[in-house]
Amino acid sequence: MESGILNFKPEKEGTARLFRNRYLDWLTRTSPWVIIPLDLSISAMLLWVGHYRLGLPWERCAWLFPAGMFTWTLVEYLMHRFAFHFPAQSEKGQKVIYTIHVVHHHYPHDKDRLFQPPLVNIVLASVFLGIFYLLMGSSAFFFTPGFVVGYIAYSSLHYSIHTFKPPFPFLKKLWRHHTLHHYRCPDRAFGVSSPFWDLVFGTMPPSEIQGTPEKKA
Secondary structure, X not given: OOOOOOOXXXXXXXXXXXXXXXXXXXXXXXXXXXXHHHHHHHHHHHHHXXXXXXXXXXXXXXXXXXXXXXXXXXXXXXXXXXXXXOOOOOHHHHHHHHHHHHHHHHOOOOHHHOOOOHHHHHHHHHHHHHHHXXXXXXXXXXXXXXXXXXXXXXXXHHHHHOOOOOOOHHHHHHHHHHHHHHHOOOOOOOOOOOOHHHHHHOOOOOHHHHOOOOOOO
């Protein structure tokens, strides 16, 4: 099957209820006005710990922070391609994949689910901080804030693509790239922040459709 379990139905307006329990369903929803301040606070706290508690010099932040942002673009691509589009065969597996991503393909204009909810955000930030700490020690406290800001940039761009037209002409290619993923080739164009990793790994949309008009994402 071309897209695994992502047997995409036509898009729907409105929203989907993912859990019967209204409180659980409420926890799957959020807003940029919640997530952006939360993640900026996490980044600022980690920078504070890194410099004022661990004694890391700001000069090291000058390259660790952008390195974290760049690393996010790779993680974003890998997660989108291999986790969110995982071709699960079991019913439980399909339900998990639907909950974390396929629902977005069915309801792409649902603004409540264009950012990860706060609890998921905090858990993932903690997990990645732990991984980076194991790999690079205290430098993780300068690297992880860049990684988190990379996520903020990605989510803000993703939210914008699904909410309004590109505000500047140079952004049209990014809007088109993600729109092609939704409407023409869900097994390609996994990068949202940039098509860079699609170019690297050979998952760009076919050249014959890259310049064709498509529906609004």
